[in-house]
Amino acid sequence: MIWGFIMAKDKKVEQITDMDVDFAQWFTDVVVKAELIDYSGIKGFYIMRPYGYSIWENIQSVLDRKFKELGHENVSMPVLIPESLLQKEKDHVEGFAPEVAWVTYGGSEKLPERLCVRPTSETLFCDHWQHVVHSWRDLPKLYNQWCSVLRWEKTTRPFLRGREFLWQEGHTLHRTAEEAKAETEQMLEVYADLCINYLAMPVVRGRKTDKEKFAGAEATYTVECMMHDKKALQSGTSHYFGDGFARAFDIQFTDKDNTLKYPFQTSWGVSTRIIGGIIMTHGDNSGLVLPPKIAPVQVVVIPVATHKEGVLEAAQKLTDELKAAGIRVKLDDSDQSPGWKYAQHEMRGVPLRLELGPRDIEAGVCVAAKRTGGDKITLSLDNVAESVKSLLDQVHNELYEKAERNLRENTFDAHSVEEARELAEKGGFVRMMWCGDEACEIKMKEQAGVTSRCIPFEQEHIGDVCPVCGKPAKHMVVWGIAY
Amino acid sequence: MIWGFIMAKDKKVEQITDMDVDFAQWFTDVVVKAELIDYSGIKGFYIMRPYGYSIWENIQSVLDRKFKELGHENVSMPVLIPESLLQKEKDHVEGFAPEVAWVTYGGSEKLPERLCVRPTSETLFCDHWQHVVHSWRDLPKLYNQWCSVLRWEKTTRPFLRGREFLWQEGHTLHRTAEEAKAETEQMLEVYADLCINYLAMPVVRGRKTDKEKFAGAEATYTVECMMHDKKALQSGTSHYFGDGFARAFDIQFTDKDNTLKYPFQTSWGVSTRIIGGIIMTHGDNSGLVLPPKIAPVQVVVIPVATHKEGVLEAAQKLTDELKAAGIRVKLDDSDQSPGWKYAQHEMRGVPLRLELGPRDIEAGVCVAAKRTGGDKITLSLDNVAESVKSLLDQVHNELYEKAERNLRENTFDAHSVEEARELAEKGGFVRMMWCGDEACEIKMKEQAGVTSRCIPFEQEHIGDVCPVCGKPAKHMVVWGIAY
Numbered sequence: 001m002i003w004g005f006i007m008a009k010d011k012k013v014e015q016i017t018d019m020d021v022d023f024a025q026w027f028t029d030v031v032v033k034a035e036l037i038d039y040s041g042i043k044g045f046y047i048m049r050p051y052g053y054s055i056w057e058n059i060q061s062v063l064d065r066k067f068k069e070l071g072h073e074n075v076s077m078p079v080l081i082p083e084s085l086l087q088k089e090k091d092h093v094e095g096f097a098p099e100v101a102w103v104t105y106g107g108s109e110k111l112p113e114r115l116c117v118r119p120t121s122e123t124l125f126c127d128h129w130q131h132v133v134h135s136w137r138d139l140p141k142l143y144n145q146w147c148s149v150l151r152w153e154k155t156t157r158p159f160l161r162g163r164e165f166l167w168q169e170g171h172t173l174h175r176t177a178e179e180a181k182a183e184t185e186q187m188l189e190v191y192a193d194l195c196i197n198y199l200a201m202p203v204v205r206g207r208k209t210d211k212e213k214f215a216g217a218e219a220t221y222t223v224e225c226m227m228h229d230k231k232a233l234q235s236g237t238s239h240y241f242g243d244g245f246a247r248a249f250d251i252q253f254t255d256k257d258n259t260l261k262y263p264f265q266t267s268w269g270v271s272t273r274i275i276g277g278i279i280m281t282h283g284d285n286s287g288l289v290l291p292p293k294i295a296p297v298q299v300v301v302i303p304v305a306t307h308k309e310g311v312l313e314a315a316q317k318l319t320d321e322l323k324a325a326g327i328r329v330k331l332d333d334s335d336q337s338p339g340w341k342y343a344q345h346e347m348r349g350v351p352l353r354l355e356l357g358p359r360d361i362e363a364g365v366c367v368a369a370k371r372t373g374g375d376k377i378t379l380s381l382d383n384v385a386e387s388v389k390s391l392l393d394q395v396h397n398e399l400y401e402k403a404e405r406n407l408r409e410n411t412f413d414a415h416s417v418e419e420a421r422e423l424a425e426k427g428g429f430v431r432m433m434w435c436g437d438e439a440c441e442i443k444m445k446e447q448a449g450v451t452s453r454c455i456p457f458e459q460e461h462i463g464d465v466c467p468v469c470g471k472p473a474k475h476m477v478v479w480g481i482a483y
Numbered sequence: 484m485i486w487g488f489i490m491a492k493d494k495k496v497e498q499i500t501d502m503d504v505d506f507a508q509w510f511t512d513v514v515v516k517a518e519l520i521d522y523s524g525i526k527g528f529y530i531m532r533p534y535g536y537s538i539w540e541n542i543q544s545v546l547d548r549k550f551k552e553l554g555h556e557n558v559s560m561p562v563l564i565p566e567s568l569l570q571k572e573k574d575h576v577e578g579f580a581p582e583v584a585w586v587t588y589g590g591s592e593k594l595p596e597r598l599c600v601r602p603t604s605e606t607l608f609c610d611h612w613q614h615v616v617h618s619w620r621d622l623p624k625l626y627n628q629w630c631s632v633l634r635w636e637k638t639t640r641p642f643l644r645g646r647e648f649l650w651q652e653g654h655t656l657h658r659t660a661e662e663a664k665a666e667t668e669q670m671l672e673v674y675a676d677l678c679i680n681y682l683a684m685p686v687v688r689g690r691k692t693d694k695e696k697f698a699g700a701e702a703t704y705t706v707e708c709m710m711h712d713k714k715a716l717q718s719g720t721s722h723y724f725g726d727g728f729a730r731a732f733d734i735q736f737t738d739k740d741n742t743l744k745y746p747f748q749t750s751w752g753v754s755t756r757i758i759g760g761i762i763m764t765h766g767d768n769s770g771l772v773l774p775p776k777i778a779p780v781q782v783v784v785i786p787v788a789t790h791k792e793g794v795l796e797a798a799q800k801l802t803d804e805l806k807a808a809g810i811r812v813k814l815d816d817s818d819q820s821p822g823w824k825y826a827q828h829e830m831r832g833v834p835l836r837l838e839l840g841p842r843d844i845e846a847g848v849c850v851a852a853k854r855t856g857g858d859k860i861t862l863s864l865d866n867v868a869e870s871v872k873s874l875l876d877q878v879h880n881e882l883y884e885k886a887e888r889n890l891r892e893n894t895f896d897a898h899s900v901e902e903a904r905e906l907a908e909k910g911g912f913v914r915m916m917w918c919g920d921e922a923c924e925i926k927m928k929e930q931a932g933v934t935s936r937c938i939p940f941e942q943e944h945i946g947d948v949c950p951v952c953g954k955p956a957k958h959m960v961v962w963g964i965a966y
Contacts, residue, residue, distance in 0.1 A: 038611050038614055038615060039614075040560075040561045040607070040610070040611070041565050041568055041610060042561060042563060042565060042598065045561035045562075045563060046561070047558065047559070047560055047561065047607075047611050048558055048559040049558060049615075050556035050557065050558055050626070053556075053557050053558050053559050054556070054557070056559075057557060073533035073536075073537070074533065074536050074537070074540060075530065075531055075532060075533055075536050076530070076531040076536050076539075076631070076649060077523075077530055078523045078525060078528035078529070078530065078647055079528075079562070079600070079631055079633070079647055080525060080528060080584075080647070082524050082525060085524055098590050098591065099590050100590065101563075101586045101588065101589050101590075101598075102586060102587065102588040102589075103584045103585060103586050103587075103600065104585065104586075104587045104588065105584065105585040105587065105597075106584050106585075106635035106646070107581050107582050107583065107584075107635040108581065109635075114588075115525065115584075117562070117586065117600070124523070124530075127523070127524060128521050128523070128530050131521055131522075132521060132532075143533070147631075148559070148562055148630075150562070152589035152590040152592075163589075164561060164562055164563070166559060
C-alpha cells in the first residue's frame with residue numbers, strides 16, 4: 001500500500017502543474033489529463049470526451065427533470081438565424097452581432113442573406129411565437145432547448161470561454177408581467193439548487209447591474225460562485241425581458257377581456273461553463289475532484305493482489321452489489337499496478353475508492369478512501385451499499401463546506417475605492433455600497449480593477465454613501481474579478 | 484356520444500387533405516395540424532414543437548439506453564469542420580462538399596480558411612482519434628453523438644428532407660476488421676429492433692449497392708421500410724469503413740505483437756427522418772397515429788358531462804392511477820366539447836382514449852377507444868392500469884400487422900425490366916435478380932423508374948440471370964421508389 005501511495009505521489013508531481021504556482025496552467029493540465037477535453041483544429045472549439053460529456057449528461061439529467069416537473073417542454077430551433085431576424089431587437093443585435101459566425105454559402109451558391117450560427121435563440125423563439133400565439137389560451141409557453149451556440153471570442157479556454165459551448169436555453173412567454181417575473185425568479189432558484197445540492201458550490205444570488213445585464217433584458221439575475229483562486233464565475237443566469245421582444249416581433253394575444261395585448265418574456269441558461277466551475281471550485285494538486293451527485297464514476301473498486309485466488313471474483317461481486325443499489329461504480333481490473341490506479345482515479349476525481357485485497361476479503365471488509373482525504377475507513381461488506389451512499393453524502397458535504405469556507409473567508413467589506421483595490425488584489429469578493437450610477441461602476445473597474453458581480457438579494461447596510469462619488473447609496477454590490 | 488362523434492368527423496373533413504387524393508399534402512397537413520413542426524424563416528429549417536420533439540426524445544431514450552448497454556459512450560464534437568479536414572478522405576469529400584453550408588466570417592473578421600457546418604462527423608472523429616489512439620489498449624473506441632447536421636438540399640420537406648436535421652451518429656474504431664464488421668451488423672440490428680419493437684415498422688434488412696452506399700464506406704447496411712404510399716424510406720444505416728479513413732488520417736496503433744497497424748472503423752445513424760416514417764406508415768385520414776411505445780401521450784382521459792358532480796374528480800383519480808403505473812397519460816379537462824377533444828387527440832395520434840361520464844362512474848367502468856379503431860371497450864376501473872397496458876400492446880400489434888400486410892402485399896417479383904416498370908408504377912417494392920453491374924442499376928432507374936433499395940440479407944433465388952443484361956445474376960435486389 002505504501003508503495004502504491006508513493007507511486008501515486010510521484011505520478012502527480014510529474015503530471016500536473018501546482019495550482020498555487022500557476023492556476024491557469026493547472027486548470028489546462030486537469031482538463032486534458034483527466035480526459036475531459038481534446039483540442040480540435042479550430043481555436044475555441046473543443047471535443048468533449050466521454051468522461052467530460054458524461055458530467056454534462058448528469059447535469060442535464062438533473063435540470064431536465066426539474067424543468068419538466070415545473071411544466072417546461074423541450075423543443076428544437078434552427079441552428080441558423082437570418083441577419084434580418086437578429087436585427088429586430090435593437091439592444092440584442094448590438095450585443096451579439098459583433099461576435100457571431102456567418103454562413104454565406106450553401107453548397108456552391110452564395111446566399112442572398114447572411115445567416116448566423118445562433119449565439120442564443122431569443123429571436124427564433126419570438127419568430128415562432130409570432131406564428132402560433134393568438135389567445136390567452138395559448139399562454140404560457142414554457143420552452144427549453146438543449147443545444148450548442150457559437151460566439152466568436154478573441155481569447156478562449158476549455159469550458160470557460162469557448163467559441164462553441166453547450167447549454168440549455170429556457171424561453172418562456174406569459175400573459176402577465178408578474179407571471180414572467182415569478183418564472184425568472186423560480187428558474188434562478190433552480191440554478192441555485194443545482195449549484196448547492198448537486199455541484200456542492202455555494203452561490204451568491206443577485207441581480208446584475210444594467211451594465212452587466214443580458215443584451216435586450218430588462219433585468220438579469222445571476223448565481224455567482226467563488227473559485228479556488230477567489231475569482232468569480234457566473235454560473236447561471238435568468239433574464240426578464242418585459243414585453244420588449246414581443247413588441248419588436250409583433251407578438252400579440254387576445255386576452256380574457258377581449259383586448260389585444262403584448263405578452264411578457266423570460267429566458268434562462270446554464271452552460272458547460274459550469275463544468276469549469278466544478279473543476280476550479282473543488283480540484284486540487286492531485287487533479288479533478290467531482291461532486292458525487294454528478295460524477296460519472298462515483299466509486300472505483302480496486303482489487304489488490306489480483307493474482308490471489310478469489311480476489312477478482314470478490315471485487316466483481318462488490319461492484320455488482322453497488323451497481324444494483326443504483327451507484328455508478330467501476331471495477332478497475334486492468335493490469336496496471338494499484339498505485340498507478342490510485343493516482344489515475346484521483347486525477348479523474350472519483351469521489352470514493354474501495355480497495356479489496358485477500359486479507360480484507362477474509363475479514364469481510366473493504367477499505368474506503370475518500371477523494372476529499374482523511375483516514376482510510378474500513379467498511380463491512382455486509383450492507384456495503386448503505387455505507388457507500390453515506391460516504392458519498394459525506395464527500396458532498398465536505399466539498400460544500402470547504403467551498404463555503406473559501407467564499408466566507410474571502411468576502412470583505414470595503415468603504416473606499418482604495419480599500420476595494422487592496423482587497424481585490426489580495427483576492428476575493430468585495431462588498432461595497434453603490435449609488436447606482438454606471439459612471440461609478442466604470443471607475444471601480446479603472447481604479448480598483450473589479451467589476452460588479454451582482455446586487456445580492458440579501459442586502460446589508462454597510463454604509464450610507466457610494467464611496468466612489470459620495471452620493472447616497474442605493475445598494476450593496478458584490479465586486480470581484482470574473483472569469 | 485353520437486354528437487361528439489359527428490363533430491369529430493366534421494372537423495377532420497375540413498382540416499386535412501385525404502391521404503389517397505394527395506399523400507404529400509396530407510403529410511404536410513398532419514405535421515402542421517398535429518403541431519409537430521413549424522416553418523422557420525429559412526427554407527429547409529424547421530422548428531420541432533414540443534409534441535414533435537417529445538417523439539424524438541422518446542426515440543432517443545430507447546436508443547441511448549441500448550447504445551450504452553452495448554458499451555458506447557456519448558461525446559460532443561465541434562459543429563464546424565475546416566475545409567482542409569473535410570478534404571482528407573477523397574470519396575467522402577466528393578460526396579459531401581457540394582452540399583455543405585460554409586462559415587466564412589467570425590464576427591467582422593474574414594476567416595483564413597472556410598469552415599463547414601458538419602454534414603456528418605467522420606472527419607472530426609478521425610482527427611480526434613489521431614491524437615488519442617496509440618496502443619491496442621486504447622481500442623475499441625465506441626462513441627456516439629446526438630446533434631444536428633446540415634446538408635444544403637435543393638428540395639426540402641419537414642422530417643423527410645431538411646437542410647438541418649437531428650440525428651445520432653455512432654462512430655467506432657476497432658483493432659480488427661472482424662470486430663468492426665460485427666459492430667456494423669450489431670448496430671443495424673439495434674435499428675431493426677427500434678423499428679419493429681418500438682415504432683411498429685417492419686423492415687427489410689440488407690446491404691446497399693456500391694452506387695447507393697455512404698461516401699467513403701466500404702459497405703453500407705440499411706433497414707428499409709415501406710410507407711403507406713408504397714414508397715421506401717431508408718430508416719437507419721450502418722457503415723463499415725475498413726481502414727480507409729484511418730489511412731487518410733494517419734491513425735495507427737501499436738498492436739499486441741508490437742507492430743504498428745491501422746484500425747478499422749464504423750459509423751451508424753438514425754435521424755428525425757424516422758418520425759416522417761412513423762407518420763407515413765401509420766397515419767390515416769383522421770391524422771397522426773403514434774405507436775404507443777414512443778407516443779408522448781399514450782392515453783388521454785376525457786371526462787364527459789364535467790358539470791355533473793364527481794366527474795372531474797373521478798377523471799383525475801383515473802389519470803393519477805395510470806400515471807403511477809408508469810403510463811404517459813394526459814387528462815383533458817379543458818372547456819372544449821368532448822367531440823372537439825376526440826378529434827383533436829385523434830389528430831395528434833394518441834393511441835388510446837378513455838371516456839368517463841357519470842353513468843360510467845356509477846358502474847365502476849370507463850370506455851376505451853383505440854386510435855386503431857374497432858368497437859369501444861368497457862374497462863372496469865379496478866385494475867384499469869393493467870387493462871390499459873394490454874390495450875396499448877394491442878394497438879402496437881395492430882399497427883405492426885397492418886404495416887406488415889402493406890409490405891407483404893405490395894412486394895412483387897419481376898423477371899424483366901418491363902415487368903419491373905409496370906409493378907413500380909402500380910406501387911410497391913420489386914424484387915429482381917441483378918448481375919452486380921452499376922450499368923444495369925442505372926438502366927433500372929432510367930427504364931423502370933426505380934432505384935435499388937438494398938440487397939436483402941434474406942436472399943431468394945428467383946431467377947438465374949440479371950433481366951437487364953442477361954448475364955448471370957449475383958443477388959436478388961429490392962427495387963423501389965424512395966423518399
